[in-house]
Amino acid sequence: MAGFRQRARAFGDIAMVAHPSVSLFIELSDGEGLAYDVAGQSRRGSVVLGLLPGQVRAAGCTTVNCLQIRLEPIVAAAVFGVTTGAVVALEDLWGRDAERAEQRLRAATSWDERFNVAEEILGARLSTRTSVDPEVAHVWRRTFASRGRVRVDGLADEVGWSRKRLWSRFRSQLGITPKRAAQLMRFDHAAHLLAAGHAAGRVASESGYVDQSHLHRDVKAFTGLTPTAVAEAPWLAIDDVAWPGSASRGRLVNGRSHP
Template identity: 80%
Template sequence: VPLQDVWGRDAGRAEDRLRAAASWDERFAIARDILGRRMDARPPVDPEVAHVWRRTLASRGRVRVDGVADEVGWSRKRLWSRFRSQLGITPKRAAQLVRFDHAAHLLAAGHCAAGVAAESGYADQSHLNREIKAFAGLTPTAVAEAPWLAIDDVAWPASASVSSPARHP
């Protein structure tokens, strides 16, 4: 999606400021300022939604939506609605993505696909294969060799270990 579709007129102003900057340091300062102001302007996330997100990360995506809905005192339907409106995806999709991320890192660490499927909560290896294909468009072998997995060591050096359940804020 083009930035203008998301930010409207602000996108053009941001592009103009970034183009006029004389250095990369100045561009990064401008980007930090723009993103900071947008983050400050957004409505806060419901504590219940934040709790469900933290539980999803801590469980590496192996969380039942009904169970976390009960934990926060909401119906499944309300949880799905609030989660989706605030994070842009359903709790189930979030769990699938977190589980995929964990599995991809295990594959990159050299674990075999069958073992990764079992450890990551997939029903079997073919279930793992289908989800990896759906998310990445690749086979488990190709995901294991994907250069984009190496970015984590640069972006989140303190959490480069595969055993860390929460690499993202």
């Protein structure tokens, strides 16, 4: 989790980079807050962004307060009942519970209290719903641990399924194929190396790409940007502040992180 506060009256326009998680943005602003645009779909308020939603931009012109929660897709499938590849209003998934959640979070007096309230809300929903098949969960986590550098056919053998069955179950439950999931995780690793200042050639080699051209094609496909532009993406810079190291929760207030 990360809490974001932007006091400037002109927040501007930020391109959001694809990430191997389902992201929940809970709007806590007094004004209109952020507007999210995905492939021509525009949403305001609290939204859920699924895996590979396409090119996402967030824009705002008022003081912004929002809570971002990244969920492993396996967990998100249970919490939301669906893993979507686009932007969906939280109200469409949770109904009136979405408004109740926002009210509780707005009433909290600190970010730590908001984190605790959010954990309680998500935990309650998770405890009453089933998640994905254990085999699908295993394949996702093995792929994640390898940063996308794993043979999908080998994973099918590990869980005792045929490649066709794995493809079908994985896609129906998580919204993408195992191969596409591996590409996303490899891209995510490469994007953060680029943001850390590493040269594209070195990033391609360390991330498992055939060559620099291969890296360029994947980055372009995921973001519509060049590797150079991705390296300068504000959202990746925020990542290292809001989620330092392997921390699962963080807080970003006025550009500064707090333990």
